[in-house]
Amino acid sequence: MSATAYSGPIIVCREDPLTSLGSSAPVGIPGNQNPDAGPSMFHMAIAMLDPREQYTYEQGQGQNPLGFDYAGNAINTTPTVGWLSAIFQVADYAPGTAATFSLAPIASAATASLSITLTATAQNGVTPGTTMTNAVTGQTVTNLWRIDSNPAPYTFGTGTYGVWDPANPPIGRCISIAAASGTNLSANTFTISGYDAYGYPISQSLAGPNANTVTTGKAFKWVSGITIAATASAGSTFSIGVSDTYGFPLFASAFGYIRAFWNNSNVETSAATTFTAGNALTNSTASDVRGTVGLAGLTISNGARKLQMWQSLPPTSLTLSAMFGTNPPA
Helix, strand or coil, X not given: CCCCCCCCCCCCCCCCCXXXXXXXXXXXXXXXXXXXXXXXXXXXXXXXXXXCCCCCCCCCCCCCCCEECCCCCEECCCCCCEEEECEEEEEEECCCCCEEEEEEEEECCECCCXXXXXXXXXXXXXXXXXXXXXXXXXXXXXXXXXXXXXXXXXXXXXXXXXEECCCCCCCCXXXXXXECCCCEXXXXXXXXXEECCCCCEEEEEEECCECCEEEEEEEECEEEEEEECCCECCCCCEEEEEEEEEECCXXXXXXXXXXXXXXXXXXXXXXXXXXXXXXXXXXXXXXXXXXXXXXXXXXXXXXXXXXXXXXXXXXXXXXHHHHHCCCCCC
16 A cells, blocks of 8 residues: 655545535524544644655655655665654543442451442442443443443544543553451452453452452452452451552553643652553462552542543653553454
């Protein structure tokens, strides 16, 4: 396929509402307007073309890598190049309150291999009795505990085209298990089952807490159930909730690719911020495939404080599998 080149500048605009269609325009749409007007979308981000002769694109040049030196001589080994621009707004929302009891209230006993009883009422951003679509099977799954809001698009015009809505982003949160003073469950294994923010099945197995709080490495958007491997002894007091550690919607290999603000304060330089890079492994003990950022050492989420976040992608991540951390992408 040959390259398509234009001699710019290229201006993308809505058409003149005072001409063409006039009174024959569809109801609710001004004359000669594009009913699907919105941001332009590109397959692999955009880049600024290098304008120097030996690196730029010349009108009519062949498909194979080809540049020209200042004398106009062909350089067959030089491709057309530019500078990548790939920064994406991925979050602008107020997560529900982080609470160690929002999924399961304080419990004093649990029986081996049986599901822990989860909350029956909505609280702190956790909503029971929700449904979603399994991204692998396409089937509807019911009776789930959803964390924060449903991931949703923000559409333009007639709703045909849109972007992932930063106010309702595909961002999950890590699950926390807290044990009271004197309770040691570190020899026991808890297994959380559910789905990530894109609807892919995930599970996490981790050792229980010892008079402290432990947190999953994976970020969940929906929880389907939680089991415990061995019976907790009488008097073992623990609870399960949602933490202030958030999963990235795009693969993050290093914190340098993240720009984040919490409650209008930059978190990138805060010693309280933690970062875990995306993990290619998908087993039940691995961390999140796209990575996580932890804000637990900062002011706690309360349903009003906002997380605002942008992600950058390097050229090596601009493929379908690398962009989401797994192949096939999850």
